[in-house]
Amino acid sequence: MNERRQGVPMAPRTSLGLGGPARSYICASESAHIVDALEDARRKGESVFILGGGSNVIVADAGFDGLVLEIATRGVQISVDGSRARVVVAAGEPWDELVATTVQRDLAGLECLSGIPGRCGATPIQNVGAYGCEVGETLVAVTAWDRELRREVVVPAGDCELSYRSSRFKRSPDRFAILAVEFELRVGGPPTCRYPELQRAVAGEPAPSLTQVRETVLTLRRRKSMVIDPADENRRSAGSFFTNPVVDGPCADRVAAAALASGFIERADQMPRYPATGGVKLAAGWLIEAAGMARGYGEGPFGLSSKHALAIVHRGGGTTAQLVEFARSVRDRVFDRFGVELAVEPVFVGMPALE
Numbered sequence: 020m021n022e023r024r025q026g027v028p029m030a031p032r033t034s035l036g037l038g039g040p041a042r043s044y045i046c047a048s049e050s051a052h053i054v055d056a057l058e059d060a061r062r063k064g065e066s067v068f069i070l071g072g073g074s075n076v077i078v079a080d081a082g083f084d085g086l087v088l089e090i091a092t093r094g095v096q097i098s099v100d101g102s103r104a105r106v107v108v109a110a111g112e113p114w115d116e117l118v119a120t121t122v123q124r125d126l127a128g129l130e131c132l133s134g135i136p137g138r139c140g141a142t143p144i145q146n147v148g149a150y151g152c153e154v155g156e157t158l159v160a161v162t163a164w165d166r167e168l169r170r171e172v173v174v175p176a177g178d179c180e181l182s183y184r185s186s187r188f189k190r191s192p193d194r195f196a197i198l199a200v201e202f203e204l205r206v207g208g209p210p211t212c213r214y215p216e217l218q219r220a221v222a223g224e225p226a227p228s229l230t231q232v233r234e235t236v237l238t239l240r241r242r243k244s245m246v247i248d249p250a251d252e253n254r255r256s257a258g259s260f261f262t263n264p265v266v267d268g269p270c271a272d273r274v275a276a277a278a279l280a281s282g283f284i285e286r287a288d289q290m291p292r293y294p295a296t297g298g299v300k301l302a303a304g305w306l307i308e309a310a311g312m313a314r315g316y317g318e319g320p321f322g323l324s325s326k327h328a329l330a331i332v333h334r335g336g337g338t339t340a341q342l343v344e345f346a347r348s349v350r351d352r353v354f355d356r357f358g359v360e361l362a363v364e365p366v367f368v369g370m371p372a373l374e
């Protein structure tokens with residue numbers, strides 16, 4: 020069993036660099052240690068927060084009054100069978116290392132998800148997506164410790180209830196601890212290249228390789244400060260702070276009309292809008308800018324990323340309370356301007372999400 024420590028500061032373990040101490044902290048390097056720690060916490064009646072890479076969490080200034088269990092298990096198994104490859108990865112494996120390995124092995128399916136921070140076990144929880152792909156497209160099953168049934172379970176992808184940035188695991192955060200994730204990838208490609216920005220970037224390459232698509236995605240993400248880089252002034256963030264809202268058609272038309280009337284756009288078709296289940300998906304970053312908050316907006320320790328309005332950046336010396344206040348002001352301004360409510364994307368620890 021890995022060592023249990025008391026009063027461990029969370030700020031250095033989050034990409035935002037914010038948050039008070041965990042009352043108890045265990046870093047588990049074996050699946051059996053994860054289960055032991057959960058059973059031990061159960062006996063003690065202790066609340067548990069399961070931490071991966073810390074790139075999508077907002078921890079309260081007061082910290083977490085319970086056990087923070089960091090998942091640091093490692094291991095990747097790849098078995099090829101004809102044109103298909105099964106990849107089974109331990110939850111603590113860094114996500115982008117897995118993507119790099121699969122691209123090197125000429126396995127297609129994860130290349131568009133290059134450069135995303137965090138660990139593999141977190142990816143099915145919010146059905147991570149970028150550049151036209153979602154984890155759910157290649158996911159086969161999730162192996163988890165079911166804290167309610169107190170046994171290991173294998174949840175097939177079809178039972179994970181995956182949707183845009185959500186899943187059964189996200190909706191029941193206290194039930195499952197993900198131990199391993201299984202993907203099915205295509206041997207020898209071709210890469211997926213359906214996101215218009217990505218297609219434009221590889222234009223001139225009639226048949227881009229998996230490596231070219233990965234490198235292009237990394238370049239696009241770096242331009243938006245969406246690859247964590249110690250030299251980047253926008254490095255301290257939790258990626259997209261809000262999800263892209265899905266609204267009905269008339270609401271989308273009203274937003275476009277309001278942006279036209281304010282002079283933010285000259286033609287209604289300049290507003291990004293994408294067909295989505297249940298309506299039209301709008302771009303939250305665009306809404307923030309259209310509401311009058313340009314990239315880099317905000318004084319003091321928190322502001323919008325200078326490269327992408329959807330990321331809130333901690334410039335240093337701030338508190339979680341100040342972050343929440345800034346985020347609320349951004350959300351309220353978008354609502355006042357367009358009547359569209361933005362939902363927060365990262366997970367809040369030790370405090371309720373923005374109400």
Ligand code: EPU
Pocket residue numbers: 148149150151214216243245257258259260261262263291302303304305306308314326327328329364
């Ligand atoms: N846009 C703006 N201003 C901005 C940023 C974007 O007007 O500051 C516009 C863009 O011009 C584009 C549209 O908004 O027309 C969409 O922008 P982008 O392609 O950058 O993607 P996004 O919808 O803002 C989503 C994911 C990202 C993912 C990218 C790329 C969500 C919440 N975010 O962002 O995921 O990398 O697509 O596929 O769905 C994350 O979840 O943390 C994350 C970074």
